[in-house]
Amino acid sequence: MSTSVKILGFCAFLCSVSADYWSERDAILKKEASRALGAHLRLSDREEKVNKILMSYKLKELDDGMLHPENFLGGQHFFKAKKGIERSKVFSIIQKLPKGASLHSHDTGLVSYEYLYNLTYMDNLYVCINSGPYRLHFFTDKVNGDCEWQLVSALRRLNSSFDDDLKKRLTLAVDNPYVAYPTTNDVWKAFEGIFMAVAGLLGYAPVWREYFYEAMKELYEDNVKYLEFRGILPEVYDGNGKIYNQYEVVGLYYDTLKKFVLDYPDFQGAKFIYAPNRKVDNKTFHEYLEIFEKLKRGYPNFIAGFDLVGQEDLGSPLSSFIDELLIMKQNGTEFFFHAGETNWQGETPDFNLLDAVLLGTKRIGHGFALIKHPEVMKLVKHKDIAVEICPISNQVLKLVDDARNHPASVLIANDYPVVIAPDDPTFWGARGLSYDWYVAFMAMTSRGDDLRFLKQLAMNAINYSTTTGNQREEVYEQWEKDWSTFLEDVLINDNVIG
Numbered sequence: 056m057s058t059s060v061k062i063l064g065f066c067a068f069l070c071s072v073s074a075d076y077w078s079e080r081d082a083i084l085k086k087e088a089s090r091a092l093g094a095h096l097r098l099s100d101r102e103e104k105v106n107k108i109l110m111s112y113k114l115k116e117l118d119d120g121m122l123h124p125e126n127f128l129g130g131q132h133f134f135k136a137k138k139g140i141e142r143s144k145v146f147s148i149i150q151k152l153p154k155g156a157s158l159h160s161h162d163t164g165l166v167s168y169e170y171l172y173n174l175t176y177m178d179n180l181y182v183c184i185n186s187g188p189y190r191l192h193f194f195t196d197k198v199n200g201d202c203e204w205q206l207v208s209a210l211r212r213l214n215s216s217f218d219d220d221l222k223k224r225l226t227l228a229v230d231n232p233y234v235a236y237p238t239t240n241d242v243w244k245a246f247e248g249i250f251m252a253v254a255g256l257l258g259y260a261p262v263w264r265e266y267f268y269e270a271m272k273e274l275y276e277d278n279v280k281y282l283e284f285r286g287i288l289p290e291v292y293d294g295n296g297k298i299y300n301q302y303e304v305v306g307l308y309y310d311t312l313k314k315f316v317l318d319y320p321d322f323q324g325a326k327f328i329y330a331p332n333r334k335v336d337n338k339t340f341h342e343y344l345e346i347f348e349k350l351k352r353g354y355p356n357f358i359a360g361f362d363l364v365g366q367e368d369l370g371s372p373l374s375s376f377i378d379e380l381l382i383m384k385q386n387g388t389e390f391f392f393h394a395g396e397t398n399w400q401g402e403t404p405d406f407n408l409l410d411a412v413l414l415g416t417k418r419i420g421h422g423f424a425l426i427k428h429p430e431v432m433k434l435v436k437h438k439d440i441a442v443e444i445c446p447i448s449n450q451v452l453k454l455v456d457d458a459r460n461h462p463a464s465v466l467i468a469n470d471y472p473v474v475i476a477p478d479d480p481t482f483w484g485a486r487g488l489s490y491d492w493y494v495a496f497m498a499m500t501s502r503g504d505d506l507r508f509l510k511q512l513a514m515n516a517i518n519y520s521t522t523t524g525n526q527r528e529e530v531y532e533q534w535e536k537d538w539s540t541f542l543e544d545v546l547i548n549d550n551v552i553g
């Protein structure tokens with residue numbers, strides 16, 4: 056037998072073996088891709104054209120990132136990446152894209168940092184400087200005697216370093232977060248300090264109204280037309296010495312919402328989840344329950360449900376309030392629990408996930424630890440419980456460093472009911488939903504995941520909101536209209552690659 060025949064024979068054998076190999080490999084890849092969030096959507100011709108543009112931008116950023124990992128924005132700390140993200144073409148498309156709804160954010164962290172900082176230029180704002188976090192408060196008559204209150208405008212005039220100092224105390228953003236916040240507890244301490252500082256700034260009734268109006272306006276400008284947000288209902292005061300109780304504070308929200316919808320008729324509304332601090336005893340918890348009942352009776356269409364907030368690692372777990380929570384459940388309360396916002400596997404806070412699911416939570420806030428609980432994962436999928444992922448929050452609060460390591464990648468690859476939300480965008484310099492959506496799209500999906508992913512995220516946001524009946528239909532209708540406008544806009548303005 057000549058060598059050439061031998062080689063031919065060998066190839067015939069090997070080539071068919073390798074063909075099998077490649078087709079098996081292909082089949083697995085196809086199967087995997089078909090399981091991802093959004094993969095089952097079929098794009099229209101117009102959507103395909105937009106997808107091509109979007110993907111040319113995405114792949115360019117990824118390819119550049121592979122060559123120069125130090126340039127890859129999706130993997131960087133947000134404080135470093137922010138400016139670059141704002142120049143990204145993927146980001147500009149995400150900003151235009153109608154994102155359906157914002158389902159996880161908090162009362163005093165809803166607006167852009169710029170807006171918050173601007174509020175410190177209002178008349179009659181005073182600051183109390185002591186060893187702890189600054190406190191801010193408006194006094195129109197005379198200041199109260201519990202601190203040596205100083206007029207902010209006067210301090211700005213007298214002390215050139217005061218303004219810089221104040222600016223820094225209203226944000227977690229720093230040049231080097233790894234030095235500023237060595238552990239989760241350090242960053243949470245700074246985080247809670249900001250909440251204390253802004254309480255008296257935002258809790259001034261005239262500010263409270265405008266602030267919430269601005270929150271909806273910024274969402275609207277980010278192409279988000281429906282909001283479900285959480286709040287602790289802090290004390291609100293006015294210049295006449297009136298203190299608004301929780302019920303009245305909800306009233307302020309409600310009136311502001313009505314005003315906003317008059318001004319922006321295509322905004323689809325907002326609902327509120329009462330979410331007070333989890334680090335309390337049974338007596339305080341019982342008061343929460345009474346407040347919640349009263350709110351629900353007074354504003355049945357505005358109050359969506361109940362949750363508890365604060366650092367899970369240090370607060371009371373859900374299991375320490377089980378008896379009362381079960382009564383609430385029996386009474387028809389809808390829960391939207393924060394759960395699994397922790398890296399401590401098998402420790403007390405880690406079991407909040409299980410309790411949340413057993414208590415029938417409608418959605419899970421964060422669910423960062425979910426993938427470590429295979430049985431809870433099954434329940435989440437089976438019961439169709441949405442997981443509200445907040446990528447930038449999780450990074451800033453030190454659960455994960457590089458967003459490509461975010462565990463929600465696993466949920467996205469398996470089409471779990473995921474929504475992407477901003478948590479407290481004010482305090483890390485984000486605005487609306489687009490920054491978190493950008494990080495999710497660039498760092499937490501596979502290279503080939505495309506417009507279908509983003510479209511499904513938007514539909515998930517509407518689908519897992521508490522809207523029902525006519526309202527849900529209207530939200531969808533508005534979104535479909537906006538989707539069509541979005542496609543048109545991209546085709547006109549980004550269609551430079553032909």
Ligand SMILES: *[C@@H]1O[C@H](CO)[C@@H](O)[C@H](O)[C@H]1NC(C)=O
Nearest residue numbers: 167168169170171172173174
């Ligand atoms: C903050 O104030 C500056 C200066 O007045 C203004 O240009 C800017 O638009 C304001 N930003 C927000 C978000 O209100």
Ligand SMILES: *[C@@H]1O[C@H](CO)[C@@H](O)[C@H](O)[C@H]1NC(C)=O
Nearest residue numbers: 184214215216217218220221
């Ligand atoms: C000016 O403000 C800075 C920052 O708040 C403070 O550290 C410093 O003591 C102040 N200086 C004076 C003279 O009060």
Ligand SMILES: *[C@@H]1O[C@H](CO)[C@@H](O)[C@H](O)[C@H]1NC(C)=O
Nearest residue numbers: 335336337371372374375376
């Ligand atoms: C509330 O009471 C229950 C039952 O007495 C107890 O197990 C639980 O630890 C208490 N919760 C808190 C936060 O103290």
Ligand SMILES: *[C@@H]1O[C@H](CO)[C@@H](O)[C@H](O)[C@H]1NC(C)=O
Nearest residue numbers: 344345348352382383385386
């Ligand atoms: C349960 O709901 C009823 C009817 O709204 C209310 O009267 C009662 O106070 C609630 N009980 C608790 C424990 O919340």
Ligand SMILES: *[C@@H]1O[C@H](CO)[C@@H](O)[C@H](O)[C@H]1NC(C)=O
Nearest residue numbers: 439511513514515517518519
């Ligand atoms: C909305 O959720 C339901 C299940 O709750 C599901 O059957 C439906 O396909 C979802 N719709 C979209 C557009 O995702």
Ligand SMILES: [Zn+2]
Nearest residue numbers: 161393420478
């Ligand atoms: Zn949250």
